[in-house]
Amino acid sequence: MKFRTLFAAAVIGAAGFAPAIAADEPQVVRQEMMKKVGGATGAMAKMVKGESDFDADATLAALTTLSEVAAGIGEYFPEGSETGFETEAAPAIWSDRAGFEAKLAAFKADADAAVAAAPADLDGLKAVFGPLTKNCSSCHETYRLKKS
Template identity: 80%
Template sequence: MNFKTLFAAALIGSAAFSPAIAADEPQVVRQELMKKNGGAVGAMAKMVKGEADFNADAVLAALTSISEVAGSFGEYFPEGSETGFETEAAPAIWSDRAGFDAALAKYKTDADAALAAAPADLDALKAVFGPLTKNCGACHETYRLKKS
């Protein structure tokens, strides 16, 4: 094997290996969960704003996704994950863990209630969408660092 082949193999191997390590980091997992959550909220927001037609199946899929994220999100804030990987987690998560856990529990409860309501039309979606997204804003206000 010549040097160029060996070097290329080393680069490919390290490129493939690095993301696998980062993907297991709690900061990375919670960022991916928030992207998933944002996509679900965004899909419903388009319907609420009249930018997309109401689709009951898409709403149920979005609410299911949000409920799943809400149920596991808190697990990805262990001690020691306060920094790194461009986290936007605020120190208040760890200094007020009870408050953070309560905010997540409320979000999960509201997500489950919205899912159980199974909005069958736009008005029903609007009725559950507002309270659900208020949770997002309230949590981000206290427990998310402001982007510069």
């Protein structure tokens, strides 16, 4: 009996059924999008902190990622996705939708401005990085559950 269970689990896992089911869930999609934001922000933070050399191409790619995510992430917070899949989305997203949408719009505007600025040096990156990270922080204060 134990062998059959293990075999069935291995077949299902190898076929990719379990991940495919969850991949369509809005909670999972938005978590993946936020991981992209975290990676892009982290790469720029290393440059700002002097932990890595400034790279204009990498900076523009990271800023473009932020802009693209900001443009689409809002649609992955539909009614009914308030819980599940270890979401960190706070109830305020749904109770204050206008405020949430305003935060996303501000993030998108700042990300677009940063892409348009196309920082050519570290000082240029620093000038756009601050406003972007302030957007992240201010949104997370209200619209992200605190990890316990």
